Amino acid sequence: MRRLLRHKLFVTGSILVGLVTFGAIFADLLTIADPTRMSVRTRFEPPSLEYIFGTDNFGRSQWARVLYGARLSLMIGLGVVVLNAIFGTLVGALAGYFKSLDNILMRVADAFMAFPVILLAIGITAALGPSSVNAVIALAAVYTPRTARVVRASVLVAREMEYVQAARACGAGDWRIIRRHVMPNCMAPLIVQLTFIFAYAVLSEAVLSFLGLGAQPPTPTWGNIIAEGRQYIREAPWITVIPGLVLAATVLGLNLLGDGLRDVLDPRLKVQQ
Amino acid sequence: MSGPPLLSVQGLTTTFRVEEGTFDAVQEVSFDLGEGEVLGIVGESGSGKSVTALSILRLIPDPPGQIAGGEIVFRGENLLKASPGRIRQIRGGEIAMIFQEPMTSLNPVFPIGDQIVETIRYHERISRRAARDRAIELLDRVGIASPAQRLNEYPHELSGGMRQRAMIAIALSCNPRLLLADEPTTALDVTIQAQILELLSDLREEFGMAIVLITHDLGVVAQYVDRVIVMYCGRVVEQAPVEELFDAPQHPYTQGLLSSIASLDGDSERLETIPGTVPSPFELPSGCRFRPRCGFSRDACSLADPPLIAAAPGHAAACIRLTGYALPRTDAA
Numbered sequence: 001m002r003r004l005l006r007h008k009l010f011v012t013g014s015i016l017v018g019l020v021t022f023g024a025i026f027a028d029l030l031t032i033a034d035p036t037r038m039s040v041r042t043r044f045e046p047p048s049l050e051y052i053f054g055t056d057n058f059g060r061s062q063w064a065r066v067l068y069g070a071r072l073s074l075m076i077g078l079g080v081v082v083l084n085a086i087f088g089t090l091v092g093a094l095a096g097y098f099k100s101l102d103n104i105l106m107r108v109a110d111a112f113m114a115f116p117v118i119l120l121a122i123g124i125t126a127a128l129g130p131s132s133v134n135a136v137i138a139l140a141a142v143y144t145p146r147t148a149r150v151v152r153a154s155v156l157v158a159r160e161m162e163y164v165q166a167a168r169a170c171g172a173g174d175w176r177i178i179r180r181h182v183m184p185n186c187m188a189p190l191i192v193q194l195t196f197i198f199a200y201a202v203l204s205e206a207v208l209s210f211l212g213l214g215a216q217p218p219t220p221t222w223g224n225i226i227a228e229g230r231q232y233i234r235e236a237p238w239i240t241v242i243p244g245l246v247l248a249a250t251v252l253g254l255n256l257l258g259d260g261l262r263d264v265l266d267p268r269l270k271v272q273q
Numbered sequence: 274m275s276g277p278p279l280l281s282v283q284g285l286t287t288t289f290r291v292e293e294g295t296f297d298a299v300q301e302v303s304f305d306l307g308e309g310e311v312l313g314i315v316g317e318s319g320s321g322k323s324v325t326a327l328s329i330l331r332l333i334p335d336p337p338g339q340i341a342g343g344e345i346v347f348r349g350e351n352l353l354k355a356s357p358g359r360i361r362q363i364r365g366g367e368i369a370m371i372f373q374e375p376m377t378s379l380n381p382v383f384p385i386g387d388q389i390v391e392t393i394r395y396h397e398r399i400s401r402r403a404a405r406d407r408a409i410e411l412l413d414r415v416g417i418a419s420p421a422q423r424l425n426e427y428p429h430e431l432s433g434g435m436r437q438r439a440m441i442a443i444a445l446s447c448n449p450r451l452l453l454a455d456e457p458t459t460a461l462d463v464t465i466q467a468q469i470l471e472l473l474s475d476l477r478e479e480f481g482m483a484i485v486l487i488t489h490d491l492g493v494v495a496q497y498v499d500r501v502i503v504m505y506c507g508r509v510v511e512q513a514p515v516e517e518l519f520d521a522p523q524h525p526y527t528q529g530l531l532s533s534i535a536s537l538d539g540d541s542e543r544l545e546t547i548p549g550t551v552p553s554p555f556e557l558p559s560g561c562r563f564r565p566r567c568g569f570s571r572d573a574c575s576l577a578d579p580p581l582i583a584a585a586p587g588h589a590a591a592c593i594r595l596t597g598y599a600l601p602r603t604d605a606a
Contacts, residue, residue: 099336162377169330169372169453170365170392170443180391184382 003264010260016253020246024070033061035068036218044236054238056229065220066243072221073202073250076136076214080201081194083140084147089190091144092151093178097159106152109145117142117200118207125213132215135208142204143197150193154186161185188265195258199251206247222247277349278305279483280329280451285343287321287328290336296554298324298338300507306451311477311484313494313515315530316504317551322487325504326453329485330368331360348450366396369444373456375436379428385412385439386424389446396447411442416472434465441472448480455487470497492534495519500587503527506551506562509581513588523590525567561592573598 004010023030039059047054053062095105112120124138158164159182167181208214209223217224222243229239287299299321306312314322327333328340331352345352347368352360364370372378380388389408390401397404405424412420415438428436437457444452454473458466474497477484488494491501501518503511503526511524522528529547549566558564560575567574573593581589582596593599 162372162374163380165332166370166372166378166440166443167380168332168364169370171361171363171395172365172391173361176395180383181380185380 004260007260007263009256010264013253013256013258013260016249017257020070020250020253021074023067024074027064027067027071030067031061031064033064035060035064035220044232046236047238047242053242054236056225056236056239057232062225062239062242065225066222066246069220069222069225069243070246070250072132072215072219073205073223073247076132076139076205076221077198077202079136080139080143080205081198083136084143084197085190085194087140087144088147088193089151089183091148093155093183093186095148096152096155097174097178097182102152105148109148112142112145118204121204121208122211122213125208130213130216132219132221135205135214138208139201139204143200147190147193147197150189151186154189155182158182158185192258192262192265195254195261199254199258202254203247203251279308279310279348280306281344281346282325282329283344283346285325285328285345286341287324287333287338288341289338293555297341297507298554299328302343302504302507302509304502304509304512306483306485308450309477309481309483310500311474311486311498313491313498313501314485314487314504315489315491315494315501317489319506319551319554320504321507322489322504323455324507326370326455326485326487329453330364330370331355332364332370362396365392365444365449366447367449368451368453369447369449370453370455371437371440371444371457373459375433375440375460376428378440379436381428384425384427385431385436389424389439389443392443393446407446408442411446412439414476415439415442415445416468417442433461434468437461437465437469438472441469441476445476445480448482450482452477452482452484453487454484456489457486458493459489466493470494473497491530503530506554506557508562508578508591510563510592511590512581513584513590517585517588521585521588523584523588523595524563524592525569525594526563527590529566569594571598 037060042051042055042059043057045051045055051061051063053066056062056065091105091109095102121138121142124141125134128134128137164177164181167177172180205214205221206223206226209221210227212224212227214223215221217228225243226240229236233240283303285299285302286297288295289298302321302325304312314325316322324333329345329352331340333340340353343353347363352363355363379385386405386408389411390404393399393404393407394401408424409420412423417423417435417438423431431439457473458469461469470493473484486494486498495515498515501513501515502509503524505526511518511522511527518527519531522531526547529545532545533547547566552558552562552565558575560577561567561570561579564570564574579591579593581591582593583589584595
């Protein structure tokens with residue numbers, strides 16, 4: 001823990017992610033404006049004391065929209081991470097532990113990974129119909145093979161350890177060995193991987209909403225705010241630039257967080273500074 | 274030995290399939306072990322001693338390994354035919370095993386107490402609390418000071434000797450009838466080695482369990498074992514009561530092993546070594562496997578791999594010098 005606090009990048013990442021999370025959780029306390037209430041008289045207000053982030057083409061408060069957008073974006077990211085943790089761990093553990101399943105599961109994973117992430121996600125959301133729940137499902141499906149590979153790699157190492165043999169010699173069955181002896185020793189890379197998946201998921205969700213495949217307007221997410229503001233980028237650049245910056249900061253923060261965790265949890269990978 | 278043996282291994286053959294082909298890591302190994310007896314299995318690396326022990330518990334990774342033949346009868350039950358569920362009951366419950374590396378045989382992410390409690394609870398339906406009390410008793414019994422505190426320590430907080438003691442505590446947790454100890458002292462300091470062997474010897478008397486002590490160092494175990502099996506290239510080349518093995522070794526390989534033990538009282542300046550190296554399992558010589566390294570080899574030795582030939586009651590060696598270089602008929606064994 002102390003090593004984490006001394007890790008400057010990790011601290012920076014935590015602060016960025018912390019700020020965004022704080023904004024998302026306390027969105028209703030930080031603004032009294034309704035993010036979907038339109039007002040013709042206040043269209044295209046530039047950032048000011050009254051409208052911190054300005055207003056958009058319908059006169060809605062950008063501050064409120066970005067905050068409520070953060071709520072949805074982070075929820076979606078979290079949903080993807082949870083599904084990823086469950087299925088990625090399951091698939092990875094099965095593939096790594098049972099040699100007979102390895103080939104089948106990993107070839108399926110390869111097939112998934114052969115497509116560009118966004119293309120596959122677009123395909124799945126298009127098939128399921130555009131909504132934020134379907135975006136979560138699509139992104140989870142797209143990223144699960146990646147997590148599964150990471151888990152499989154560490155399971156392959158852990159299963160050869162002598163304490164697994166020792167546990168077996170004590171009468172432990174396969175499931176017990178996986179649960180008690182293999183998985184706990186794979187947690188470090190899994191946590192790091194999930195942090196990165198969180199960042200990718202937030203980013204990809206923005207892409208999907210930008211393309212109209214995520215949450216539907218008027219519900220604000222970072223992606224569709226940027227999409228809607230795109231037409232006015234010359235007259236009112238704040239509509240697109242501000243959520244873009246917040247998105248970038250969040251992804252950067254999560255990546256720094258992941259790097260920091262990796263350095264601390266696995267000192268062998270640490271790059272010389 | 275009276276009554277039926279605790280463990281009877283007959284004609285055990287374990288093969289491994291690797292890229293270069295298939296080879297027998299253990300071939301036609303047979304031995305009996307009585308209740309409370311301590312059997313030493315001695316041999317170089319790759320001689321098949323660990324594979325023999327792992328085969329008894331059916332722990333050979335498959336693939337690439339496979340028990341290709343033979344019988345392993347433990348208390349009247351053929352373990353090679355037992356169901357997977359039954360084998361899991363036996364592992365740790367009736368036959369326990371300890372490994373060479375106490376460093377890596379304990380799971381680094383759990384305190385040692387949890388690992389003992391876990392093993393007890395695999396086999397017995399008792400409360401966590403009762404299992405914990407038993408764990409404290411066990412740690413105390415294997416000579417770990419202030420066991421109640423040690424229970425909560427992680428493996429990396431313990432010294433090598435202590436870790437091996439903790440491993441022994443885990444092995445003993447369900448009162449096994451047989452303990453397989455695979456080079457339990459190889460990774461330890463010499464002073465600790467003696468303590469651990471002494472401990473095993475005490476525990477045998479207290480719990481009345483039989484022990485198979487696998488080692489490559491004949492000198493270390495001599496005073497703790499009753500009988501010795503010498504293995505070479507996957508086969509048993511000699512078996513004898515320990516005193517007899519030291520007094521009158523029959524197989525040239527055993528003789529070589531004995532003369533390569535450093536002794537403090539001897540005045541020889543140089544340690545004897547056995548010339549040559551262990552052959553690859555794919556390039557076994559014809560006839561006797563030890564022939565190329567043997568000072569006594571004659572033409573007859575290349576004709577067939579000799580079976581065990583009785584030299585004295587309870588003492589047999591796989592060397593045709595015992596029959597005056599006459600090839601024994603194959604059915605004689």
